[in-house]
Amino acid sequence: MKRVLITGAAGFLGSHLCDRFIKEGYHVIGMDNLLTGDLGNIEHLFPLNEFEFHYHDVTKFVHVPGQLDYILHFASPASPIDYLQMPIQTMKVGALGTHNLLGLAKEKGARMLVASTSEVYGDPLVHPQVEEYWGNVNPIGPRGVYDEAKRFLEAITMAYHTYHGVETRIIRIFNTYGPRMRVNDGRVLPAFFSQAIRGEGLTVFGDGSQTRSFCYVDDLVEGIYRLLLSDYHMPVNIGNPDEVTIKEFGEEVLALVGNPDAKLIYKDLPKDDPKKRKPNITKAKEILGWEPKVDRAEGLRRTYEYFKTVVKPKTTTV
Ligand code: UDP
Numbered sequence: 001m002k003r004v005l006i007t008g009a010a011g012f013l014g015s016h017l018c019d020r021f022i023k024e025g026y027h028v029i030g031m032d033n034l035l036t037g038d039l040g041n042i043e044h045l046f047p048l049n050e051f052e053f054h055y056h057d058v059t060k061f062v063h064v065p066g067q068l069d070y071i072l073h074f075a076s077p078a079s080p081i082d083y084l085q086m087p088i089q090t091m092k093v094g095a096l097g098t099h100n101l102l103g104l105a106k107e108k109g110a111r112m113l114v115a116s117t118s119e120v121y122g123d124p125l126v127h128p129q130v131e132e133y134w135g136n137v138n139p140i141g142p143r144g145v146y147d148e149a150k151r152f153l154e155a156i157t158m159a160y161h162t163y164h165g166v167e168t169r170i171i172r173i174f175n176t177y178g179p180r181m182r183v184n185d186g187r188v189l190p191a192f193f194s195q196a197i198r199g200e201g202l203t204v205f206g207d208g209s210q211t212r213s214f215c216y217v218d219d220l221v222e223g224i225y226r227l228l229l230s231d232y233h234m235p236v237n238i239g240n241p242d243e244v245t246i247k248e249f250g251e252e253v254l255a256l257v258g259n260p261d262a263k264l265i266y267k268d269l270p271k272d273d274p275k276k277r278k279p280n281i282t283k284a285k286e287i288l289g290w291e292p293k294v295d296r297a298e299g300l301r302r303t304y305e306y307f308k309t310v311v312k313p314k315t316t317t318v
Pocket of ligand 1: 079080175186187188189191192203204205206210212246269270273274
């Protein structure tokens with residue numbers, strides 16, 4: 001049985017990856033320090049013999065007994081609000097955590113896939129973003145702690161590949177959504193769904209003309225799985241190129257939830273908020289034979305089913 005270590009296992013993406021690798025017949029070692037993760041996301045895996053959980057902070061020396069075939073490094077705060085509140089931890093997990101895990105991969109002869117991000121492109125001047133674009137990042141802005149940590153993550157991963165011959169894979173993840181996103185993580189989709197369900201204003205930042213391109217989590221997980229098993233060590237964008245303005249996105253959530261008390265309201269645009277983002281996925285198509293299958297209407301319906309279970313409409317007290 002192949003053994004895979006997944007860091008950030010109790011998080012949104014990490015928990016879906018644990019599910020997928022269990023389904024594919026792996027022994028999964030989930031690791032998390034629960035800074036932003038939630039054990040509820042992986043509770044259903046605890047009874048399984050093929051799953052074990054290690055409560056550990058990967059910025060400290062990481063040890064896992066026995067053979068390891070793969071390491072997937074998905075531990076990190078991942079929303080702008082999170083990294084504003086936890087800037088040092090964000091830098092440490094992207095930098096020190098990645099270093100520790102690469103050391104572990106070298107020691108075990110394991111292949112390591114690291115989660116990078118479209119944030120390495122910053123507020124991009126090339127649109128859609130291709131992997132060859134170097135980005136437009138403000139290192140000392142509020143997003144700098146995340147963006148630069150992830151850029152360091154890519155650099156050190158390439159260095160371990162080149163100098164130590166470690167087998168590495170780098171995925172650049174674009175906005176992804178689905179069940180198990182943390183309700184209060186501040187990202188646009190959990191914010192809009194909870195506000196719409198509660199009948200509050202949907203907080204559109206700026207005039208809502210900025211764009212994002214949202215990928216459903218199952219599609220992303222498929223892309224990660226294919227990249228891990230491929231023989232390609234350069235960065236690959238995985239995301240859904242279906243671009244939408246944040247205002248239109250809010251209107252879609254309003255229409256789906258159908259709460260007459262909810263409406264769009266406008267707030268200040270945060271500093272360095274990228275004006276547009278859309279992946280060029282030619283590489284993923286050519287190298288991995290991958291493209292997204294779930295369109296936004298279907299993905300939003302599935303995600304709404306989840307949010308209905310974790311967010312309740314406001315009840316009027318008498
Ligand atoms: N956004 C918004 N209202 C919110 C949260 C976010 O309008 O309550 C906007 C945000 O300004 C950005 C986009 O939605 O332009 C996506 O934000 P998110 O925090 O989800 O992730 P980002 O793609 O910026 O990392």
